[in-house]
Amino acid sequence: MLLGGRIPLAAAATCVVALQSAQRSLTSVIFAIDDTYTEGEHFNDYTGFMERASGHLPASESSAPAEALQRLVVDRVTLRYPGRPLPAVDDVSLTIEAGQTVAFVGENGSGKSTLAAVIAGLREATSGAVTWNGRPLADYDPDDVGARIAVVSQDFHQWPFSAATNIALGDMRGEPDVDRLEAAAARAVAHDMILDLPYGYDTLLDRTFANGQDLSGGQWQRITAARGFYRTADLLVMDEPSSALDPRAEDALFQAIRDRHGVATTILITHRLANVRHADRIYVLHLGRLVESGTHDELLAAAGRYAELFTLQASGYHG
Numbered sequence: 001m002l003l004g005g006r007i008p009l010a011a012a013a014t015c016v017v018a019l020q021s022a023q024r025s026l027t028s029v030i031f032a033i034d035d036t037y038t039e040g041e042h043f044n045d046y047t048g049f050m051e052r053a054s055g056h057l058p059a060s061e062s063s064a065p066a067e068a069l070q071r072l073v074v075d076r077v078t079l080r081y082p083g084r085p086l087p088a089v090d091d092v093s094l095t096i097e098a099g100q101t102v103a104f105v106g107e108n109g110s111g112k113s114t115l116a117a118v119i120a121g122l123r124e125a126t127s128g129a130v131t132w133n134g135r136p137l138a139d140y141d142p143d144d145v146g147a148r149i150a151v152v153s154q155d156f157h158q159w160p161f162s163a164a165t166n167i168a169l170g171d172m173r174g175e176p177d178v179d180r181l182e183a184a185a186a187r188a189v190a191h192d193m194i195l196d197l198p199y200g201y202d203t204l205l206d207r208t209f210a211n212g213q214d215l216s217g218g219q220w221q222r223i224t225a226a227r228g229f230y231r232t233a234d235l236l237v238m239d240e241p242s243s244a245l246d247p248r249a250e251d252a253l254f255q256a257i258r259d260r261h262g263v264a265t266t267i268l269i270t271h272r273l274a275n276v277r278h279a280d281r282i283y284v285l286h287l288g289r290l291v292e293s294g295t296h297d298e299l300l301a302a303a304g305r306y307a308e309l310f311t312l313q314a315s316g317y318h319g
């Protein structure tokens with residue numbers, strides 16, 4: 001582990017400077033910072049974030065402004081991590097239309113997060129391509145396309161800032177907007193919880209500071225989801241957004257995700273299959289390969305891997 005559970009103060013200060021001086025360069029990578037950074041290839045790459053935020057990673061020479069998402073195509077994408085015998089994502093093709101909610105499901109290690117990272121432009125495919133309105137993602141200005149994509153990662157970082165700033169980090173273009181901030185928090189079931197904090201939205205979320213406050217894992221997860229909702233992105237990737245939430249909060253969060261249907265595009269990754277019933281399309285991954293796709297009803301009728309996992313979960317794993 002290169003960084004501890006908390007970002008060191010000096011790094012936080014550097015980060016604030018980087019954020020302030022490089023608002024234009026701030027991309028969805030902010031959602032993908034992880035405190036379990038172990039190698040240069042990690043999905044949640046802190047160094048990669050800092051370099052992008054400081055403008056160190058050059059945009060592609062042919063970069064073009066990204067227009068609003070109409071159709072996203074994953075065309076025969078394979079990603080092989082260095083030193084791994086098998087690809088994490090193996091020859092996957094799928095199409096996502098604007099406004100759809102799609103779900104990636106499958107057992108641990110089946111490649112869901114890796115595929116989402118390729119779609120979000122956080123990882124480069126070993127082969128194949130992701131196209132945004134028919135044009136390869138790599139052709140766009142990374143900052144520009146990044147501004148249209150938000151990723152709520154399962155390995156979110158706990159920033160030592162106020163609750164308001166932690167949410168506002170979701171969109172650094174312009175001054176934080178209080179109404180938008182509170183609306184995003186409400187959708188993520190975070191608003192009332194924040195109002196209960198000693199200083200409300202101004203509460204510093206780090207107990208090592210005077211008057212700072214610690215949050216539980218589930219409370220942090222709500223803040224992180226609020227960060228995702230705060231960003232007015234065309235495409236929102238939510239990777240296990242409810243793993244630490246209590247049932248009431250989880251239900252409310254998934255209702256908020258359903259409310260996006262037809263308005264914005266959402267990729268949902270979750271092991272809680274009851275929450276993907278309403279998805280327009282469910283993609284089932286197994287050992288990196290796309291093995292099934294369809295609606296919940298279609299997949300149940302097909303009596304394949306999804307039906308097996310769903311039935312197992314619905315029965316409480318006791319058969």
Ligand SMILES: Nc1ncnc2c1ncn2[C@@H]1O[C@H](COP(=O)(O)OP(=O)(O)OP(=O)(O)O)[C@@H](O)[C@H]1O
Nearest residue numbers: 041042043081088107108109110111112113114115
């Ligand atoms: N940074 C990495 N370096 C090497 N291998 C990796 C890395 N990240 C993931 N993998 C491997 O890639 C495969 C797919 O991992 P991935 O995290 O995409 O699966 P997942 O379906 O999202 O899993 P989970 O449900 O546990 O979150 C796994 O075998 C995993 O061990």
